[in-house]
Amino acid sequence: MTCGTSDEDRGGDPDGGEGPSGGRARFGALLEDSAEDLYEHAPCGFLSTLLDGRIIKVNTTLLEWLGYRGEDLVGRRHFSDLLTVGGRLYHETHFAPLLRMQGEVSGIALELRAADGSRLPVLVTSTVKADGDGQPLLIRTTVFDARDRRAYETELLRARQEADLERDRLKRLATTLQKTLLPPTLANVPGLDVSAYYHIASVDEVGGDFYDLFPLAAGTWGLFMGDVCGKGAAAAAVTSLARYTLRAAAVYDPSPAAVLDNLNTVLNHEYNGTDPRFCTVVFGLLTPDSDRGGFHITLAAGGHPPALLMRADGTADFLPTTGGQLIGALPDAHIAATSVHLAPGDTLLLHTDGLTEAHINAAVTKGERYGDDALLDFCRALTPTTASDTIAAIRDLLDTFGTGVDDDAAVLAVHVPRLSSEEKQ
Known part of the structure; x- marks a missing residue:
């Protein structure tokens, strides 16, 4: 009694189609056919050319993409003949020289011309x-649709262009809106020079x-500077x-403290919900001192950096x-x-904290702020x-900070010119 069976017992023929030998033969034939x-029908195009670019073989996929028959191209056309004018120029000046030097060029974007004149973008x-001696024989090319x-x-470029247009529109809108929030020109006060940035x-x-x-x-002017959160x-x-x-309240009662009280009431009533809004403000009332x-300047401040007085x-x-x-x-x-009395030769400076909170040498010491003491020393060096x-x-100073100025900064200076010798007489 045996445990195995012969080929005949299994009904197979060692040399036929049902046995192992026959199966391997069929599988080999299938692999060859596959x-x-x-x-021929790969999801990409294949073609082979001689070293001069003459086409010697092309697969069915590429022929169908371009609308040609094999006999239209094989032995009759060069690869460069299938390119657009710009592609042919690129092929002659870049593609072909690189291929000769490197032996391979990958992922080059070109356009092929189909038989009907249309263009096919490809990689x-x-x-x-x-050959075995290392001598070049032919060029094999793979073409991806x-x-x-x-x-x-194209869609990505269109979306980017639209995004650029939208960003430009928002910049114009922001610039226009910002201009409406700042005075186009400051009032001309007789006997006072004014500058702002x-x-x-x-x-x-x-x-x-x-x-x-x-x-x-008549004879009085109001000035203010603020910073909204x-x-x-x-x-x-x-x-x-x-x-x-502020402007409306000053007309009703020009007392600086009263003006800020009025603004505080308005903001507290308007923004007292889940999204409170507040600001720092300094308000001043200027009147000529005839004696x-x-x-003569009266200042009131609510949480704002103090004004800086530079004397003559x-x-x-x-x-x-x-303390406000x-x-x-x-x-x-x-x-x-x-x-305070602003005498001839004196200058009063108002500023927001974007100046004193700027980072010094931002790329090196990001954590260091400019600070009030540094501003005071800076102004003392300028005085008178x-x-x-x-x-x-101050504009030059801000420029030295570069990207360290990460908040808006506003400055306003008023100066009483010195009297000339003729005016003194």
């Missing part, structure tokens, strides 16, 4: 086939800094409300308006106030000075 079919990879990729790239940290957003100098009753459209709405409220010359005698210091609370944050905010010279020096 290899030829894969070449081409070519390799040089050499890039129509879907071209459509994707606004540094926008981001051209894509509307800043929250604002300032103004405007006439009130945040940026963008929400901050712009608060900026607009604050600017016009001593120059101007070369001294400089901050005015005591610290943010405007709009509390129903009854504490307002800090002070008065004028409004225009002060603003010009």
Whole structure:
């Protein structure tokens, strides 16, 4: 008794179609047929050329893409004949020389001309086939249909162009809106020189800094500078409300403390929900001093950096308006106030914290801020000075910070010119 069976018992023929030998024969034939079919009907195009580019073999896939028959191309056309004018120029000046030097060029974007004159965007990879001695014999080229990729790239380009247009539109809108929040020109005050500068940290957003100098009753002028919490459209709405409220309140009662009280009430009532909005503000009232010359200035501040007074005698210091609370944050905010005489040769500087909170050498010491002490030393070195010279020096200072200025910065300087010898007489 045996455990195995013979080929005959299994009904197979060692040399026939049912046995192992026959199966291998059929499988080999299938592989041979499949290899030829894969070449002819591959999902990409194949062609072989002589070293001079003359086509000697091309598969069915590429023929169908281009609308040619094999006899139209084999032995009669060069690969460069299938290219567009621009593609042919690129092939002769770049593609072919690189192929000769490197033996392979991969993923080159070209366009082939079909029999009907249409264009087929493709990606081409070519390799040089050499014999056993390393001598080049022919060139094998694989062609991938890039129509879907071209459509994707075209759509991507269109989307990018639309995004660029939208960004430009938003920049124009932000610039236009910012201009409406700042005075086009500052009021001309007899006996006073005025200069201002606004540094926008981001051209894509509307800043929250604002300032103004405007006439009130005969012989008096109001000036203010503020900084709204945040940026963008929400901050712009608060900026607009604050600017016009300050001007309207000053007409009703020009007392600086009363003006800021009025603004605090408006903002606290308007933004007392889940999205509170507040700002820092300094408001000043200017009146000519007929007895001593120059101007008398009363300042009131709510959470704003103190003004800096640069005297004609070369001294400089901050005015005591610290301790005032943010405007709009509390129903009854504490307002800090002070008065000062601005004599001939004196300059008063108002600024927002974008200046003092700028980073020094941002690329190296990101954590270091410019600070109030550095600003005071800077202004002491300038003193005595004028409004225009002060603003010009601060603009140069901001430029040295580069990208370290990550918040908007506004500065406003008022200066009483010295009397000439004729005016003194």
